[in-house]
Amino acid sequence: MLEHQTLVDFIKTVAIPCFPKNLRLVDFLKETSDKNGVVELLIQLPFPGNGLIPELESQLKEALVAKWPSQAFTIKVVQNLVAYETKAGVAPLAKIKNIIAVASGKGGVGKSTTSVNLALALRAEGATVGLLDADIYGPSIPIMLGIPNAKPVSEDQKTILPISSHDLEAMSIGFLVDEKQATVWRGPMASSALQQIVRDTQWGDLDYLIIDLPPGTGDIQLTMAQKIPVTAAVIVTTPQDLALADAKKAIAMFEKVKIPVMGIIENMATHICSECGHQEAIFGEGGAERLSTEYEVPVLGQLPLTMAIRSDLDEGVPTVVKQPDGPIGLSYRGIARQLTANLTRLGKDFSKGAQGIQVATWAPKK
C-alpha cells in the first residue's frame, strides 16, 4: 500500500495546470486509503469545481500511472465550501455562507452582465447561489434572468420569497419598487432599502450570494459595507482609461472599509466580430493588468465584447446557461473557480463538512 506521505511528496512535484492559480492540489489531498488493493485519494476542493473534475482526473491520472503503472487508483473529489469571516460587528446572515459584491466605479461596463453570468457559473460549478440585484437606479437582472414580470410573494407579511430562475434564487429591487420612483431616492433611503431587501428575503441555504451593486462609490456602497456582512468584492471594468480611473476609486473605497477585493474582471477586453471573428481591442489593451499591478489585486479573467453575451441576456437565457461549455461559458466558469479559490486567502480551515461527491476510478489494463 502506498503511504499517504509518499503520495503527498509525489503530488507536490506534479503540475496540474487546470487547478486555479495560487493553489496547490497537494494542499487539498486529505486522505489516502486502501480499498482492497485500490488506492483511494480523497481530494477536498475549497471551491466549487465541477467543471474541473475531468481535467483534474486526467492530469492526475497521467502522472500517477507514469509513476506507478501497476497500481489501481480511485480519486474521490468532494467539495467543501465554508463561510469565511467577515468584518467584526456586522451580524452574519444565518443561511448565507458568503456574500460577494460585484462593483464598478462606472455604469455600463457590464456589472450586471457579469453578476448574472458569474452567479450562474458558480451554480454550474456546483454551488448553491443567490443573486441580488441591488442596483436601485437601474435594476436589469429580472430581464437578464428572463423573469421581468415576476412578483415575489410574502407568506408572513414580513419576509419575501426569492424567485427561482435557472436554478438561482433571485431577488431584485426592481421587483419591489418602481424604477421611476427609485431614481429620485436619496442615498439614505436607497441604502435602507438595500439593507432591508438583503435581510428580509427568505434565502435558502446559500454558499454564495452575489450582489449586483449600483455603480459608483457613494453612500449606498458605504452603508452596505457597514451594515451587510460582505465577505469580498469583485471589480468589473473595461480596459478604457475612463472606466479604469473609476475602478481605482472602487478598489480604494473597499480598502477603506476593509472589504477584501478578490479580483478584477475585465469586460469588453476585445471586440469579436460576429461576421468574421476578427478580434480588436477597441477599449485599449492591458488596462486591467496595470490596475492589478498597481493595487495587487489579481485579474480573474477577461470577457470579449461579443454579440452573444448581449443577445442571450436580452432573451433571458444567459450565455452560461445557453452554452455552458462554449468559450464564453467556460471563461465565466473559470473566473468563478478562481474567484472562490482566492477566497481561501481569507484564511479559514476547510477540513469539515464536505459535500458533492464525485468519483473517478482507473485500474491498470490486465
Ligand SMILES: Nc1ncnc2c1ncn2[C@@H]1O[C@H](COP(=O)(O)OP(=O)(O)O)[C@@H](O)[C@H]1O
Ligand atoms: N461582454 C459583453 N459583450 C456584449 N455586450 C455586453 C457585454 N457586457 C455587457 N454588454 C451589454 O452592455 C450593456 C450594459 O451592460 P450591463 O451589464 O447592463 O452594465 P452595468 O450593469 O455595468 O450598467 C448591456 O446591454 C449588456 O448586454
Ligand SMILES: [Mg+2]
Ligand atoms: Mg447594471
